[in-house]
Amino acid sequence: MSQTVEVATPEKKPPRRVVTPWRLVSLGVAVFVALAGVRVITGQNALTDSGTIQASLAFAIPIAMAGLGGLWAERAGIINIGLEGMMVLGTWAGAFAAYNTGSPWAGLVAGVLGGVIGGLLHAVATVTFGVDHIVSGVAINILAVGAMRYLSILYFQDQPGGGAAQSPPLPRFPLVDLPFVSGLLGPLEDKRWFLVSDLAGLVLGLTTGISLLTLVAILLIPASYYILWKTPFGLRLRSCGESPEAAESLGVSVYRYKYVAVLVSGGLAGMGGVFLAMVSSSIYQEGQTGGRGYIGLAAMIFGNWRPGGLAMGAGLFGFTDALQVRGSGAAVHALLLLVAAVLVAVAIWQFTRGKRLSAVVSLGVAALLVVWWALTDTLPRELVTYSPHIATLLVMALATQRLRPPAAVGRQWRPGGKS
Template structure:
């Protein structure tokens, strides 16, 4: 036994160093973004770039995207593409709102919404795992089916309810709000001072620790929980092996079908929780079309995050931030980001020159100069462009991140157990 440990030790140490380096890079990136936004706030005078209200709103917009992204991560780590996240979120919004209203309890609504999303995941698993239906076809079918089925259920159950109808539910009870005591009173004046970095850090702390819904806290806990289950347990190792090489997993006695089912059902449950958040936290009512494509943006956040929970959180935060900024600051606040984006492109150009990639460097310089010209010749972005800034951000991020992505090797492949 001691000899085996001696042999394994050289393998473990580089892995540990690699993990530590990855965490350091992640923290460095977060710190660089924070300092950049703080400096941009001082230069442009746009206080909404990093005030407590923007941080709190970012959290509200990011949570459903992050939950959808985590749902996609669970499914795709087991080799199943889940385009049906949007439909599973729709199931979560409807069932969450209906049962919360019927039983006057948001927690019962949460349970019902998660179960509704899991039912959608189960349907997707039956189609793709058992009957080998194309993953994309099955996901699109679930999206269409969920939208039509929930409209039918609304007509059936809300036709005689005052204030409700085919496209919306009655008002629902909300989750209790949480917050650290005295944080707002202690740090609020510091945040209002406008000091570089100090006030910005105070704003972030106040935004993250006050007026937080209990469901927001539950959703945030799903990120470390997903990491611990998938990367720190034997169950998670087996599930991820199914998405990499199901034939090898089967030869080692792994129950491939069962793990795929578990992964896709959990995926639907997380998407359903995101739908409950939209119906009971982001608003207090179910409305048709409430998801607004967040299931697809969640998939984009998952791809941006390279199929890792921390990356999903960063992607969801980015999309949530742009959404919050256009809602609170309008075209002026997003206009300020042009300056930051131009600076980033010029830094990228210098980096590409060092790597002798002159074509990419020239393209980055041209794009950076055009953005600088746009910033200095205008005072605000058009309203239409500001409204669609989250979707534009999604396209830009995916195009820039595509070079470093490493999806599971067996993702989207139809698999059948060997008959031998």
């Protein structure tokens, strides 16, 4: 008798969907068109006018710099919860140097160095001594706030306009404009035509009254992508976050790359702090970071540890922050329609994938939001004030379904594969 032996074959996993730049651009265009439609329906011109775009950029840049710092560190396997403290170090160091030299560029260098010092502390604790990454980051956050308060009392309290919790007025970075843009597109924005005026407001907001530091910060996002994904250095650094044992076996100095990544991470966070002190305002104040280091981490996770997605996340958080500052409750209230439109699109996508129950739930929530918008004129002040934080929670809840962090992130590592 012959026996048939069945050989188990491994199940084929569905191919992983790659998020290309064109998909990100398409998603951004679709959201902008929906936003323009909501603006026409509700009459809330603050949704897409140039002032809101400028304010969104100003709010988004510190978040993006913190998130980019987190991306560098976590791609090398180091969780950097201390981004908030490194931003605090950057705000104070930048203010100190700018005030004493009269140059905002000297403040930028000092602020970046202040963040690097925070990164060095984190690297020594986590890479050299194997301290838990979360514990080290929280300690840096606490240490930075107390140390900067002490230094403010020491150096700023007796200066004109200074105090125990703030610096004197600081020099600001110069602003640049594209010539003729305001004259050509300003009247077009005022027409309030669907999509045409919205595009004019977008271009105006991105090309007029822009700080030079803003341009530098924006360029750092594609530069980071190129360095980390298109160079041998970036490949080696990312290998330290995926499999440090394999990287070490190939001759990569894992310690050195982890140190470099965390130092760059701190420098980027420090630069975000300089932006807060000398672009968003013209003074250093205690508590100026306002949790942006943590929101930067949320933007990084939303972007799936990629610079393009990170930029979109920072833009979303910056937009909601700008809208609640400039547009008051009525403009934030209009976002209920935008969220409903997004949920309808999600429901259609889920239905095509056979997830009918999820599609029905999405449509039900969208219907409730439309009813909420129709029966009310504004949102409670508490919801308006905390709309950026609510957006952070919602985005994180939706983004966690398709995340793929570096495999070895957060793990203590020692030479020879000991962890």
